[in-house]
Amino acid sequence: MGRSKLDKFADNRGFPNFFQVEDGRIVPENFPLRGCWDREFFRNGQPIVLELACGRGEYTVGMAERDAQCNFIGVDRKGARMWKGCKYSVEQGMPNVAFVRTQIQYLPCFFAEGEVQEIWITFPDPQPRNCKENKRLTSEYYLSVYRKVLADGGCVHLKTDSDFFLDFTLETLQRLQLPVLCLQRDIYRNGMPDSRLEIKTYYERMWLEQGKAIHYLKFAL
Template identity: 45%
Template sequence: MSRKKLQRFKENEDNRNVVQPGKEIFEKIKGQWNSVQFENNHPIVVELACGRGEFTVGLARQYPDKNFIGVDIKGSRIWKGSTIAITEGLNNVAFLRTQIQLLDKFFDHGEISELWITFPDPFPRDGDEKRRLTSPRFLDMYKPLIKADGIVHFKTDNTGLFDYTLDVVKQRGDCEIILHTHNFYASPWKEEHHGIQTKYEKLFSEKGEKIKYLKFRFK
């Protein structure tokens, strides 16, 4: 392991906005994000597979009246967003280091107001369907964690994954699609995202890929 990574891991241990194994809060945070981590009652917005946290931090800048949590398993990636948030004094940002399939171990029923799924691995092979973050398996896990009428946002460059997700959501009897588009940056909703882009969104957009966006809620 490189010296740079070791240094980042050490800083994650010290950074209060990183919740990860080895910290006492890691085992106790479920149902306690508002009271223990943020010390307020603002709505909680979670981004899955947040990577370096560009989107999590970007949203936090725009909405100081909401709390934002980026979830990723890679500590060296989380370090980037964590450090930026601390430098800018963004106290409404936190990062959770865990695998996404364990999300229900860290959030109580109805604790999340909005969920963002941004540019996840498409897992294109049929045998990998259960690994897709928008598969029925994952949607079943998210549903009880999200407040009644809470919003789920999904963005991807991958047409196959987007069409698959759209079909899954349409076929469920417990989901209501609010809007969807196969070309987000040509849509009337692009201004709602304030120009905030993840690393991969920017990369794909520069290559001419159309960004797809779906917004829905669980009934």
């Protein structure tokens, strides 16, 4: 039998590269690695790349295996999902991987201004109802959160199966006059502008089985 959720939470607490706020406070205060991930944790002077809404962390570990010159941190609120990627990174002894369990809106409590070089968002929930607009991970609100931690010249990568979500993001960027750096609809038909797009997530496999097209967008803030 597989491990239960509670087993996974217990495992997470023992992993050396899994971080969360333990005492039930909603907003983390004084997170010790904020502003010093490099000095106190990775100790290699390399840029930090975040995978937001990482689920099982396929991009976090997949990119880390391909690129030893960057550090990769998966962020999600669901610890039982993150357990899979974190366990793999520990078993493989990957020095450039970590996971942070939190709500994405609290990113600035975990990362200082300019501490993050790149952000990946893979298959976020489209939140199609109008009243959920602010919950979409590329809403104006979330972009303002990312801007607080992203370095000058940093960028955001989005991979999605949702035409609705892609169009919403493009409209938001246009309204805020933010530059689109790359847009490729249907990457399996039209080509992958970035080799990291070959990495597949749990949700991506589901959508591919249903015959859905997968889109890629890269933009600056």
